[in-house]
Amino acid sequence: MSPAGPLIEARGLRVERGGAVILDVPLLTVEEGEVLSFIGPNGAGKTTLLQTLSYLLRPFEGTLLFRGRKVGSDLPVLAYRRALAMASQEPLLFDTTVFENVSSGLRIRGVPKREMRSAVLDWLALFGVGGLKDRSARSLSGGEAQRVSLARAFAIRPDVMLLDEPFGSLDPRSREPLIEDMQAILKKTRTTTLFVTHDLMESLRLSDRIAVMDRGRICQIGPADKVLNAPVDEFVASFVGTGTILKGRILRENGDTVLVSVSGSGEAIESVGAFPVGETVLLCIRPENVTLSVPSGRAGSEDPLLTSARNLFSGAVTRVSPMGFYQRIDLDCGFPLVSYVTLQSCEALKLTEGRRVTASFKATAVHMIKKTGDPGENP
Amino acid sequence: MELILEGLRKAFWLLVTFDPEVMGITLLSLKVSGIATLVSLVIGISVGAVVALTRFPGRRIAVTLINTGMGLPPVVVGLFVSILLWRNGPLGFLEVLYTPTAMIIAQAVIATPIVMGITVAAMQQLPRKLRQQILALGATRVQLVLIMTREARLPLLAAVMAGFGGVISEVGASIMVGGNIKGYSRVLTTATVMEASRGNFDTAIALGIILLILAYGVNLVLTHIQQRERPR
Amino acid sequence: MLLDPVFPCLLLPAGTFGRIDADASMCRRTGSKERQDGGGRGRGRSDHLPGGGDPAMKPMKPLSIISAALLFLTVLGAGPVAGQQKNLILATTTSTQDSGLLDVLIPLFEKRTGYFVKTIAVGSGQAMVMGEKGEADVLLVHSPEAEVKFVAAGYGINRRLVMHNDFVIVGPAADPAGVSGLKRAAEAFGKIAARQTTFLSRGDNSGTHAEERGLWKAAGVNPEGQKWYQQTGLGMGETLNIASEKRTYTLSDRGTYLALKKRLDLAVLVEGDRQLLNIYHVIEVNPAKWHKVNSAGARAFAAFMLAPETQAVIKTFGVDTFGSPLFFPDAGKEEERLGR
Numbered sequence: 001m002s003p004a005g006p007l008i009e010a011r012g013l014r015v016e017r018g019g020a021v022i023l024d025v026p027l028l029t030v031e032e033g034e035v036l037s038f039i040g041p042n043g044a045g046k047t048t049l050l051q052t053l054s055y056l057l058r059p060f061e062g063t064l065l066f067r068g069r070k071v072g073s074d075l076p077v078l079a080y081r082r083a084l085a086m087a088s089q090e091p092l093l094f095d096t097t098v099f100e101n102v103s104s105g106l107r108i109r110g111v112p113k114r115e116m117r118s119a120v121l122d123w124l125a126l127f128g129v130g131g132l133k134d135r136s137a138r139s140l141s142g143g144e145a146q147r148v149s150l151a152r153a154f155a156i157r158p159d160v161m162l163l164d165e166p167f168g169s170l171d172p173r174s175r176e177p178l179i180e181d182m183q184a185i186l187k188k189t190r191t192t193t194l195f196v197t198h199d200l201m202e203s204l205r206l207s208d209r210i211a212v213m214d215r216g217r218i219c220q221i222g223p224a225d226k227v228l229n230a231p232v233d234e235f236v237a238s239f240v241g242t243g244t245i246l247k248g249r250i251l252r253e254n255g256d257t258v259l260v261s262v263s264g265s266g267e268a269i270e271s272v273g274a275f276p277v278g279e280t281v282l283l284c285i286r287p288e289n290v291t292l293s294v295p296s297g298r299a300g301s302e303d304p305l306l307t308s309a310r311n312l313f314s315g316a317v318t319r320v321s322p323m324g325f326y327q328r329i330d331l332d333c334g335f336p337l338v339s340y341v342t343l344q345s346c347e348a349l350k351l352t353e354g355r356r357v358t359a360s361f362k363a364t365a366v367h368m369i370k371k372t373g374d375p376g377e378n379p
Numbered sequence: 380m381e382l383i384l385e386g387l388r389k390a391f392w393l394l395v396t397f398d399p400e401v402m403g404i405t406l407l408s409l410k411v412s413g414i415a416t417l418v419s420l421v422i423g424i425s426v427g428a429v430v431a432l433t434r435f436p437g438r439r440i441a442v443t444l445i446n447t448g449m450g451l452p453p454v455v456v457g458l459f460v461s462i463l464l465w466r467n468g469p470l471g472f473l474e475v476l477y478t479p480t481a482m483i484i485a486q487a488v489i490a491t492p493i494v495m496g497i498t499v500a501a502m503q504q505l506p507r508k509l510r511q512q513i514l515a516l517g518a519t520r521v522q523l524v525l526i527m528t529r530e531a532r533l534p535l536l537a538a539v540m541a542g543f544g545g546v547i548s549e550v551g552a553s554i555m556v557g558g559n560i561k562g563y564s565r566v567l568t569t570a571t572v573m574e575a576s577r578g579n580f581d582t583a584i585a586l587g588i589i590l591l592i593l594a595y596g597v598n599l600v601l602t603h604i605q606q607r608e609r610p611r
Numbered sequence: 612m613l614l615d616p617v618f619p620c621l622l623l624p625a626g627t628f629g630r631i632d633a634d635a636s637m638c639r640r641t642g643s644k645e646r647q648d649g650g651g652r653g654r655g656r657s658d659h660l661p662g663g664g665d666p667a668m669k670p671m672k673p674l675s676i677i678s679a680a681l682l683f684l685t686v687l688g689a690g691p692v693a694g695q696q697k698n699l700i701l702a703t704t705t706s707t708q709d710s711g712l713l714d715v716l717i718p719l720f721e722k723r724t725g726y727f728v729k730t731i732a733v734g735s736g737q738a739m740v741m742g743e744k745g746e747a748d749v750l751l752v753h754s755p756e757a758e759v760k761f762v763a764a765g766y767g768i769n770r771r772l773v774m775h776n777d778f779v780i781v782g783p784a785a786d787p788a789g790v791s792g793l794k795r796a797a798e799a800f801g802k803i804a805a806r807q808t809t810f811l812s813r814g815d816n817s818g819t820h821a822e823e824r825g826l827w828k829a830a831g832v833n834p835e836g837q838k839w840y841q842q843t844g845l846g847m848g849e850t851l852n853i854a855s856e857k858r859t860y861t862l863s864d865r866g867t868y869l870a871l872k873k874r875l876d877l878a879v880l881v882e883g884d885r886q887l888l889n890i891y892h893v894i895e896v897n898p899a900k901w902h903k904v905n906s907a908g909a910r911a912f913a914a915f916m917l918a919p920e921t922q923a924v925i926k927t928f929g930v931d932t933f934g935s936p937l938f939f940p941d942a943g944k945e946e947e948r949l950g951r
Contacts, residue, residue, distance in 0.1 A: 082517035088512065092508055094526070094529075095530055095532075105517060108519075108522055153516075156516070156517070465746050467746070467901065476746075477731065558729055559732070560729050560730060561730070575849065576705065576709070578848030578851060578874070
């Protein structure tokens with residue numbers, strides 16, 4: 001692995017355009033071998049960040065260190081750029097054969113023909129487009145073209161791979177196999193990769209760390225599970241698909257949990273954490289953690305459930321939305337609550353609009369954020 | 380109408396018998412305009428590519444000048460070039476007035492802005508992110524220009540055709556700087572004008588037809604190359 | 612799918628091809644050999660040269676070859692490179708060139724003397740301006756009034772009579788102005804003006820145009836701006852064609868008219884007047900005013916034009932084609948004594 005020090009260290013990155021600050025990242029480090037994804041809404045500055053990191057966007061404020069050397073002074077820009085490779089949403093292939101395209105990065109670097117040829121053929125095969133090597137780039141389908149574009153980038157064996165929404169322009173049928181292939185390749189090659197996407201699922205599958213960006217700033221950066229389960233503020237929480245975000249006030253402390261009254265309803269939710277009484281907080285509950293149950297229908301068995309879940313609420317289904325492999329169930333329990341259930345469960349429980357259900361989730365599934373937006377204390 | 384038929388007959392006759400004077404004139408036309416086009420390509424494409432791909436102060440003015448230059452009246456170019464090349468003019472010491480070299484110079488001046496303008500337009504038409512992609516692959520500036528030029532090669536072929544077409548058919552400047560000297564600086568266009576002014580319309584038409592055939596032939600080859608590369 | 616033996620390139624560490632330090636290992640090679648090769652490839656030097664090592668150099672080669680080829684071609688395209696002393700610029704008129712006489716005489720001169728003559732055929736006016744500017748070495752023109760002024764101002768020397776032909780007034784056979792057969796050209800012009808019948812002028816400061824202007828003056832008429840007076844600015848052949856198309860009167864030199872006669876719908880209406888004589892002189896440009904003038908060549912050409920052998924050629928020129936000669940040699944004669 002790497003010696004002391006991150007592969008890339010960016011300090012004080014700042015880009016202003018037309019008077020507005022479109023990128024403001026005080027510090028960003030990238031470790032060798034990790035896959036770091038940047039997610040965020042459109043205009044969050046993800047692409048700008050990528051362009052800045054690859055020294056393609058100028059001017060910008062800030063310094064960039066690559067393996068401890070400052071780019072632009074200790075390390076010439078061209079040498080730095082040659083350690084990178086980039087692929088974008090559009091394949092941007094050259095008007096020539098597939099082989100010529102994939103070899104272009106190598107040719108630019110003056111790699112001798114034999115080495116170049118074997119590298120190109122290998123990477124074409126890895127991306128499953130070996131048979132297309134003599135085809136004209138114009139004649140490829142969207143999925144094939146994107147594979148060639150990625151092969152072109154990987155063939156360089158860069159120190160850092162930069163991918164800007166690489167699956168963005170693909171239809172679902174081509175996207176899935178490519179993501180799988182990419183997963184395998186990234187795992188095998190341990191290439192340091194920075195990739196930008198607005199699809200949370202992609203980033204969860206492929207990356208070690210996730211950075212959530214909004215309006216030019218990195219709101220939160222950390223391992224996937226941390227970002228998902230312990231979002232730092234309301235924006236991140238909603239962006240990572242928290243589903244249920246509720247405003248509440250701390251009622252009382254119960255040892256290692258607190259009871260929080262939910263604004264706008266008479267209900268109270270028990271959550272782990274330590275906040276002073278009276279504090280206003282945001283409660284984040286991931287839909288995967290909300291379990292639903294219905295009365296089994298057997299007469300006489302109206303016993304309350306004995307469960308470790310500290311939060312039990314009865315409510316009614318307000319909406320059922322398909323989300324691919326599972327269903328999203330919106331509930332009204334006096335406050336809005338979102339749950340994900342599998343298709344089978346949905347059918348078994350006969351979940352339809354209006355159905356009365358009991359929703360349960362553990363106190364540990366509730367993540368609290370202080371309402372002013374400062375990071376709450378994560379357990 | 381009859382005159383045109385006469386002209387056609389004469390053209391056929393001149394070509395079939397390889398009339399030496401006409402052959403000489405035709406070859407000179409090709410040589411002069413061909414070389415002028417080549418010069419204009421080298422200057423036009425390289426400068427045009429740089430203007431299209433780089434940012435520098437006054438870039439917009441440069442592009443405007445280029446576009447204006449595309450419409451430069453050839454006869455005005457001829458006038459200025461001949462004034463420069465006059466014996467007692469600033470470049471008189473070169474002693475190239477009334478030679479094919481002077482014609483090549485004048486025609487190159489006419490063709491270069493045309494090639495440059497089309498090159499700029501062709502390069503700017505390339506996908507905007509392509510430039511970034513090429514840089515991201517680690518290209519130097521020179522490599523960037525070369526790759527983008529290669530990417531734009533099809534419209535650039537149109538530039539070649541436009542440049543050549545503009546000068547093979549040019550007459551005003553060619554007369555002024557060439558002198559239309561028999562067997563030396565007389566080309567198809569200048570000979571046509573002379574024959575017409577003498578009233579020899581059949582010869583003039585014949586020469587005109589030969590000029591058309593020449594221009595058509597060259598463009599046939601170039602168009603074939605260009606269209607062969609169209610996407611399947 | 613990802614079996615290392617099949618895809619050895621996966622074994623390459625990241626940054627192989629962009630490596631800043633010199634020792635890069637390469638695909639499919641192992642051992643110390645690669646270390647040596649990797650170091651010497653120029654990839655490792657990429658951080659010193661902004662253009663990189665090899666890649667930037669490659670495009671330079673074809674470019675320099677092309678530039679060299681172009682230079683070579685341009686020089687080649689210059690054609691026969693005659694030395695400065697061997698070039699002679701003769702400024703003459705379009706009608707002189709159009710008559711075809713020079714196509715016969717110039718090669719004779721060139722062969723005899725070795726000079727390379729650049730015949731620049733423009734209007735008399737332009738020819739004389741070229742002489743004034745020293746851009747021509749010798750003039751062969753036919754615009755007597757202007758020539759006299761030219762010599763008087765010191766621009767030309769040795770103005771000598773070479774030959775003459777004549778002008779004719781042509782027009783539609785129907786002759787609406789009724790000038791046919793008149794003995795005096797000025798009178799014919801007067802009648803044309805009085806009847807306001809369309810007259811086509813060349814309007815290009817050529818010798819013909821000067822002659823025409825002289826005739827208007829003699830007739831006491833100023834045709835400028837009048838509706839029946841149209842100026843083409845074109846050569847004699849074209850003007851004749853237009854006159855034929857539009858059935859107008861015009862003044863033409865006999866030579867051009869004869870050459871085009873069969874295609875024209877015009878008849879000779881007035882001829883023979885002394886005033887219609889078109890007299891050609893050869894004038895050497897004054898080397899005292901412009902030292903770049905090839906005065907030796909000019910002298911040789913003038914001498915040639917006046918030489919008896921040349922004059923004999925002039926005398927018989929055109930007889931085969933037109934039945935009558937186009938020019939009448941006059942070397943050595945006095946101008947006032949010319950006339951039919």
